[in-house]
Each structure stands twice: as structure tokens, then as C-alpha cells.
Amino acid sequence: MSNPFTQGNYAPVQQEHTCADLPVIGSIPDHLDGRYLRNGPNPSAEIDPDAYSWFMGDGMVHGIRLRDGRAEWYRNRWVRSPHVSRALGEPLRPRNPRAGLDLLGANTNVIGHAGRTLALVEGGAANYELTDELDTVGPCDFDGTLPGGYTAHPKRDPETGELHAVSYFFGRGNTVQYSVIGADGRARRTVDVEVGGSPMMHDFSLTEKHVVFYDLPVTFDVRQATATVAPSWMRRPAQLVLSALIGRVRIPDPISARMTRFTRANRGYPYRWNPRYPARIGVMPRSGGPRDVRWFDVGPCYVFHPLNAYDTEDGVVLDVVRHSKIFDADLSGPSEGAPTLDRWTVDFKRGQVREERLDDREQEFPRVDERLLGKKHRYGYSVGADTLYKHDLASGRTETRSFGEGNQVGEFVFEPNAADSAEDDGILMGLRYSAAEQRSDLLLLDAETLETVAVVQLPDRVPNGFHGNWVPTGA
Template sequence: MGTKFLEGNFAPVSREHTITELAVTGHIPDFLDGRYLRNGPNPLSEVDPAAYHWFMGDGMVHGVRLRDGKAEWYRNRWVRNPAVSATLAGEDASRFCGLDALGANTNVIGHAGKTLALIEAGAPIYELTEELDTVGRCDFDGTLPGGYTAHPKRDPRTGELHAVSYSFGMGNKVQYSVIDAQGRARRTVDVEVTGSPMMHDFSLTEKHVVFYDLPVTFNADMAVAASVPGALRAPAKLVLSAMVGKVRVPDPVTAMMSRKLGANGGLPYRWNPRYPARIGVMPREGGNGDVRWFEVEPCYVFHPLNAYDDGDAIVLDVVRHPKMFDTELHGPDEGGPTLDRWTVDLTAGKVLEERLDDRGQEFPRVDERLVGRRHRYGYSMSADGGATPGGSLFKHDFSTGSRQERAFGGGRQPGEFVFVPSHADAAEDDGVLMGFVFDPASQRSDLTLLDAGTLETVAAIHLPDRVPNGFHGNWVESV
């Protein structure tokens, strides 16, 4: 039994490159001084296609350095967690399993002068050098142990990182945290949820934190089947059930089981139709007792586009999947994800759910200067079923309700695109959109720069290899 998540441009690349001579078509704007970085799964060792889940592959960060109108280098590097380091050194990496074996494969950001490769679910995150070599694990100078998230949000006013983290080991709690501009946690809040959900992302407004408590939850059966011999599965299930809040067990037992999870197995989260779908709203300086919960129709949200306060309401623009990990257990593919708007009426205690665009799409992004504030534009990638890239980039205008589409043609597949303004005070679409585009004909990828206003190509930086379908990238400006 194969999986499309190991075929085509989902397949891993086998080489690390350091390229300082890059061909460029078009003109790289002079205002770009920094690195475009993107993370994604790239299994180093051979994996079992029947068991492999796209989210579980070893992390590989790709980066292009732009300065003075030139592309100075392209590099791609595996994130060196213990298992990857052992494999590259020719050692037996099988002793590494569980959370320590999960590669930081989901996002990559710059914060407080550091480059950070991110993942969720309590697994370690890693600091990288400017050139993308691995420095080591990051716990924000010891101020935030226990893992982080793939989706922090930077407050454009303070420069602080806000985040919501989850892990099956946390039971029925998730943790909201604020990392200050110097890179240390200044505030954490544990928030009780219904069970043990996969809370991939959250939303931030100027006044509120929004939690998505949705019916994809930790599944003890899957975790045990992936990692525990048959005779031990019944006691192992009891331990895992205890870890998600049913029974208290000693910490050493919890640690032992977490080491066993994930050994060449699938993601232990699955659609749970018995779990209530709801969103929680907490004042930014509030605590667990201040969270208000609002029911929504059952669905799953990996990625909100943005959120903002609007009088006595909160507006949430989200990519909504009808369900997730129900029949397809190798990656997201449960029907077309749509762009929806949820308006939380704080006075009436209800959520109005509207469909903004029914075309399949994912990886929504907004001008980062407007995180938590009212936005006019948003960008997304066309997607079939949930993860397979389509051939287009969408630009949504929320003031007119219109959508522009940029098709790349020739079977080319764009990944997530990010917006970079032409200067600090530039208008909301005055700048460039940048992202990797894969060309199946040449089996190579370009870092493509588009004019954010017109969606016309400004420049294409031609890479020597392809960048496999992955997750999230960011522009990290030089300081």
C-alpha cells in the first residue's frame, strides 16, 4: 500500500546543497535584504509507506539569501535532532523514538536574533544558524520547557510572540504563552479544553486570544498500534488514556510511553465525531476562568488567515476542512477546504458562520503588520482535497469580496506565499509575494517573487533541485 505523500513532489530530496551562483530571471527588488526560509518534512531514512504520515517526516529547512538585488545563496539542511544526526553519521538511530525522534519540520521563523525551526505536539524545537546549520534545542533560555508550537503570532506593536501549545502529555490542557522581544517567556496560562485535541493553530486580536477546540483528538489505539507489541497493547492503552486526563499516572511512566510514540508510525490523532466542536475566547491578560466557549459546526481548522476585534464581535477568517483524519490517515485529504468567516457575537453568545470562497485552498497568509488587526487582503494556495497543491495563488480582497487568481501553468505547483512590504509604511499590497514554485518538467523549483498588487512575476530565482511540498515559510529580514 503506497501513499501519495511519498510520491511526486511529496517525495524527499536526498542532498543538502550550498549554492552561491544562482540564475535569476527578472529583477530582485533592492528593498529585499534577508532570507526566505521554508520548512517541511523530508524523511532521511526509508519509511514504510503503509505507516507513513506526511506530518512525521524529518525536518528540512530551505533558504535563499537576498541582498542588493542579488540572490547570494541557496541552502537546504536537515534539522539535526538526535535521530537525524545519528543516521547521517552512519549510526543506528533506532534507539531514538517518540518526541525526540520527531523532526522540527513545520515552520521556521526569526525571533530575538535567532532562527528557529518549529513543530507542535510537545516535540522539541531547534535553533539554527544564519546558514541553517543546527545549533541545538531551544526552550527560550529555559523559560518554556515542554515543547512549543508551529504557529506563533508576532504582535506587530510589541514584537512579542504569542502562541498556544498542545501535547497529549498535557491531558485536557493547552498552554498559552507570550515570548518577549528578547526571546524569553514572560507569561504562560494553562487553559482547560474538552479532551486532548490537535490544536494546530490559534488566533490573536488586539484584545483576545482565540482557541480552536475541534474534533481531531489524540487516539490511544493508533499510538499503541504504531509503537507497542501486541501483548503489551492493553496496558499501554491504559497508560495512554491516563495521559489524556482520565487517570493520574507517575511521571516516569508517562516519559517512558512518550519515548515509544512515533517510532516509524503514523500521527496518533484522528477525527472524533463524539468530540464537541467549539472555539474559546480569552482576554489577552485573562486566565482559564475567563475563557468563554462558543459552539460551531463540526469541522477542522489548521490555519486561520487572520482575526480582529469589531466592536462587540470578533471576526475570524479561517480555512475550514469538513473533517480531518477520518478515512485518509496519511495526510490532509478529506474534501476541499474552503475560506470561511466566523463572526463571534460576544453579546449574543453565538457564532455566525459564512462561506467566503468555496474553491479548495490552504496555507492562508496576511500582511504580518496586520496580525490581529483589520485586514483588506489575504493570500492562499489552491489545493485539491486538502494538501495536494493546485496550480494557482489566490488574492482575496475582503473589502470588495473579489478574488484574483494567478495561475502558474504547465503543471507548476506553488507552495505557501508570504507578503513582504516595499517599506515599513507601504500600503497593504505594496510589495512582493514570495514562495517556492515546483516545475514538474524540469524537476526543479524557483523562488518566485510576484508584485503583490498585480500578481505579475517580478523575479524567479532558479534553484538546482526541487523543494518538496512542505509547510510554512517566512521572510526573515536582516537586522
């Protein structure tokens, strides 16, 4: 069977562009002064379609600079990991062993924080600092304050500007790490929380009072991770080392690094569905520690992305995109079942979670007005293949904007028209790919009506990827 994540707009682009004065249809609002950035997998060298996982492609960051009603430039750059630098015939950049494993260029998210542009990834790999023009500076460990890798999904507290995150890595054993990065770009707090094993914890939720952990049945698979180790006689030692890393046994860094190099030949994804692993969520007070986590059972499923979360008098409300199963029969990408928008209401008094379906249409990449992150929200946005959804959680109604056959859209991010604008008084920004034109555009939509405000035409297509953000000038 052919791999769908190597075809169509999943196929990589081969060129890095630097283009100025992009064509614009419509009018870019004058208050938009910054960069729209998007990250995603884009292999820099030839791949084996049978072994390739979408999650393992080299990172490529795309950026569009908007200012004074103009689209000043478009750039796309590979994140220069050692693998990418070798593939492009470039000198290797200085390494930072404290920043995490240099397995691949950070390929999942891109943010601005404390004056830095950061390309992010998870699972113990290093995140990378970029220049404003998206060239690679090097691996980042937040000025030496947070060693060992980070996450793809930090959340910025809208009141303090701090970045909260939950990071996982099979080498941490049966723990994940909650961290708080201050507005100055340095870690000010870390908490190690024990979980059921070695789960893939792609995202988490944050409320004004709590941190929520998703301990769900997709876990590190030692046999899968070592399936293509060469020579074959190294597979059993590799499995033993990785098994020890997952547990509590300490393995010397040089040995674990060597095993990482052996297993890198396997481009397949090393996490998979584990039906024996209980599905649960943990709720910890922001100021709490490991002993303060309360665990609640949920039905077997996987959550890549929550929409938002907020506190109630008796618990926490979690709006999430729920996958019934992933990485069971297909490790190339999340393709097993249609993800839906669900609400989980955690009841502290009863010690249980009520699960309900909010929208049964296939969708992913949910976003909310970031000013309301961790607070009660009314609106949320998500996307299907060619459709944008605007969910009104107060009325229960959903508005849609279809972009038509042959078009695909990615995640849309919300930027308010002013600091005190209403919750849907702003601009939605996202990429649309046209199969007919073999090109992508940046769409600016009115968040209230979903009508087009402006279209920024790009010189090439942006392959289907993961996450992006609007980074205002000075952020």
C-alpha cells in the same frame, strides 16, 4: 492504495546543497535583505509507504539569502534530531529534556526571533535553534523559561514584537497553554486553559484584545498511537499510560518517556477525526485567565490555519480555511474534502457564531500582511494546487494567478516595499515546483498585480512542505 504523500513532489530529496550566486530571471528589489526560509517533512531514512504520514517526516529547512539585488546562496539542511543524526551516521547532539520530546526534527515552520532562527513543530515535540546558515544548534526552551515543547504557529504582535502562541500536547491532559515570548526571547507569561479533551490545536487566532482557541474534533487516539507497539503485550500498558496522560493523572517522566520510545515505531499519525467531540471556539482577553474564556459552538469541522482575526464592537471576526473533515478514513495527510475560505463572526451579546462562505474554491496556507495581524485587514492570500488567490475582503472580489499544469505552488508570504507602504504594496514570496524540470524556483511577485518581479532558480526541487517566512537581516 498507494500513499500520495510519498510520491511526486512529496517524495524526499536525498542531498543537502550549499550553492552560491543563484541564477535570477528579472530583478530582485534592492530593499530585500534577508533570508527566505521554508520548512517541511523530508524523511532521512527509508519509510514504509503504508504507514507513513506526511506530518511525521523529519524536518528539512530550505533557505535563500537575498541581498543587494542578488541571490547569494541556497542551503537545505535536515534538522538534526536524534533520529536524523542516527540516520546520517553523525554523533548525537546534546539533548535538552526541558525543550520537549525529541520525536522528530522540527518539520512545520521556521521563524526568526530575538536573533535566533527557530525550526518549529507542535504536539509537545522540541523546537530547534539553527544557525543563520541553517545548521542545527540544538533543542530550544527559550533560555529555560518555557519547558515542554512549543507550537508551529506563534504570532508576532506587530506593535510589541512579542510572540503569542497556543501549545498542545497529549501529556498536558485536558489543557492547552497560551504563552507570550518577549522580544528578548524569554517567556514572560503562560496560562493553562482547559479544553474538552486532547485536541490537535494546530493554530489559533490573535486580535488586539483577544486570544482565540480552536477546540475542534481531531483528538489524540490512544489505540492508533499504540497500534504498532512491539512487543504486542506492551500495547495495553501503553494505552493505559497514554490514557492517563490525556487525563489528569500524573505519570513519572521516565515512564512516559519510555512509552514515547515504544510508540515511535508507529510512524502513522496519532490524531484522528472524533465525531463525538463537540466543535467550539474559545475567546479569552489577552490579559485574562482560564475563567475568562467564553466558549461558542460551531459546526463540526477542522481549521489548520486562520487567515487573520480582528475585534469589532460586539465580538470578533475570524477568517479561516475550513476543512469539513480530516484524518477520518485517511491518516496519511489532509485529503478528505476541499478546504474553503470562511468567515466566522462571533457575537458576544447573542452568544453565537455566524458562519459564512467567502470562497468555495479549494485552498490552503492563507497569509496576510503581518503588519495587520490582529487588526482589520482588506487583503489575504492563499494557494490551490497551481493557483495563487488574492482575496479582497472589502469588495468581495478574488484575483488569481495560475501557474499552469505540471506546476505546484506553496505558501506565499508578504513583505512590504517600505514600512509605511499600502497593504498590497509589496512582494509576495513563495516556491513553485515544475514537474517537467524536476526543480523548484523562488518566485517574487508584485502583490498588487500578481505579476512576476523575479525568479530565483534553485539547483534541486523543494518537496511540498508546510510553512516559511521572510526573515530580514538583524531580525
